[in-house]
Amino acid sequence: MNIFKSHFWYNKSQRNGILLLGIFIIILQIFIFTDPFSKDEIINSETPELIVFQQQVDSLKLLEIENRKPKIYPFNPNYITDYKGEQLGMSIDEIDRLLAFRKTNQFVNSKEEFQKVTQISDSLLAKISPYFKFPDWVIARNKQKESQKFTSTSKSSNTYQNKSSYTKKTISTSDINKATAEDFKTINGIGPAFSKRIIKYRSKLQGFSYKEQLYEVWGLEKEVADKVLSVFKINQKPILKKVNVNTVEFKELLKNPYIDYELCKKIFNYRDEVAELQNISELKNIKDFPLELYDRIVLYLLAE
Template identity: 70%
Template sequence: MKIFKSHFWYTKSQRNGIFILVLLIILFQCSIVFDIFSSDKIVDIKQTEILAFQKQIDSLKVVEIEKRKPKRYPFNPNYITDFKGEKLGMSLDEIDRLLAFRKTNKFVNSKNEFQKVTKVSDSLLDEISLYFKFPDWVVKRNQSNSISQPRKAQSYSKKTDNKKAVSTTDINKATAEDLQTISGIGPAFSERIIKYRSKLQGFSFNNQLYEVWGLEIEVVDRVLSIFKINQKPIIKKINVNIVEFKELLKNPYINYDLCIKIFNYRDEVAELQNISELKNIKDFPLDKYDQIVLYLFAE
C-alpha cells in the first residue's frame, strides 16, 4: 500500500502547479474556440510593397515557364525528318515535298528555296527559318551572289565575246583545256580540279566543285553554268563492316576523328545493318552524309 500511496500523494506546491497547468490549458482552448487573437483588420492588397512582391513572383513564373519550353537549335533543313517536321509545324504534304526533292540528290540552299520546294506559309517560314543552318560555303556563296550580281553579269558578257569551243560539257569528262575556257581558271586551277575529281572518283554533286581548294565561288558558278554532271560516275564502294582503318581513312570526307568514331560504333553494334545507321553516331557530320555514303555500303 505504501508503494501506491507514494505515487498518488502530492505536496501542496505540486497541487498548485497542477491547478495552474489545468487553468492554462482551459484558457488556451477558450482562445481557440472564441478566436480571441483574431484580427478583423483588412489588408490592402494594392499596397506598393505587396504589388512589387507579386510582380517579382510573376516574373519568376515567366522565367520558369520559358525554361521548361522545348529549345530549338540550329539545324540543316535538308535533313528534316517526318518527326522533326511535325514538331516544327509542317504538314505531311510539305514534308513529303521536301523528302521527294532530296531523293533527287538536290539540296535547298536558302530559305527561299526551302519555301519554293515545300510551299510552307510565310508565317511558318519566318518562325522556323531563324534556326536554319546551311554549310559555310553555301552561306558565303549566297552572300557573294547578292553582292557581286552586277559584276557577274558584266563578266559573263565579256566571256561571251571571247567564248571558246569545248570538247564536252560533262564536268567529269572535261579536259584541262576545256576548263581553261572559263574566266578565272588557268593551268594551275584546271589541274587542281582534275586532280580533285580523280580523288573523288568523279563528281557526283555540283556542290563538290566548291570544295576545290582556292577556287573562288564566282569562278565555280561560271564553271557550273557551262559544265554539268551529265552522267554520274561509277564509284567503287567498300563494306563498312569489314573495311580496315587505313582504307576507310581514304574516304575524302572522313578524317581521323570520324574514322575512330565509326570504328567505335561498329564495335558497339557488332555490325551495321544499314548504312544509314551512321547517322546514329554522336557528332556525325550530317551535312556530309550523302557524300560519305557514296563510298560505303553495309552488308
C-alpha cells in the first residue's frame, strides 16, 4: 500500500503544476479546433483580373491540344495506306474501296472521283481535300474542265474578231518546238493567253517529246489542240537534260514535271533498298509506280 501511495501522493506545489498543465492542455485543444485567427474568405471569381487570367489559361490549353493533333501535309490520295486513312478519319470500308480501286491500276484524279470511289461524306471530303496533291498534268486537266465556259466565251469572241477583220497569217515554222507565240495564234481558238501558255509548258518540258503532251496544257480544249497538231509537228525531238537517278538530290528530282512528292519519296526509298539502280527500267519494280507515265518520266532520268 505504501508503494502505491508513493506514486500518487504529491505536495501542494506539484498539484498546482499538474492543475496548470491540465488547464494549458485544455486551452490548447480549444485553440486547435476553433482556430480563432482563421477566416473563411470568399473569393470573388468574377473579377476582371481572374476572368482575363482564366481566358489565358483556356487559350493555352486549346493551343496545346491543337499542337498535339497530327499535322497533315499535302499528299496524293491515290497512295493512302490503312494507317494514313485512319489518321484522316476514314472508315475501314472507305479505305478498302480505295485500295480495291487502285488494284485495278486506276487512279483518282480529282476530289469528286475520290468521293465517288470511297463514298466518304461531304464533311470529311471538305476537311481533307484541301491537302490533296495531284501531278501537274492532272491539275491541268481538271482546270481545263472548269474553264470550259470561259474558253467557250473566249472562242466566240475570237471567232467574231476573225470574221470582222480576218487576214491570212503565215507561220515561220511547222516544228511545234520552234514555233513562236505568233505562229500559234494563227490557229483558230488560240489567242495571246493560250499561245503564251503553250510556250511556257513547252519550256517546262524542255520541249515536246510526244504530241500528246500538248493535251496537258491547262485549259486547252482537245478540239483546239487537234487543230494545232494538224499544223505543227515534232520534226525533231528535243535534247532533254537527264539526271542520274542514283545521285540526284530530292529537290532536283521533284523538278521532273511528272513526279510528285509521294512518287519522289518512293523512288528514293527504293534506291536506298537496292543501293543502286542498274537500269532505269527498275523503276517499274516500285510499288504503285504509275506505269502509264513511265515513258514520260524516264525522258528526264538515266541510271549510271
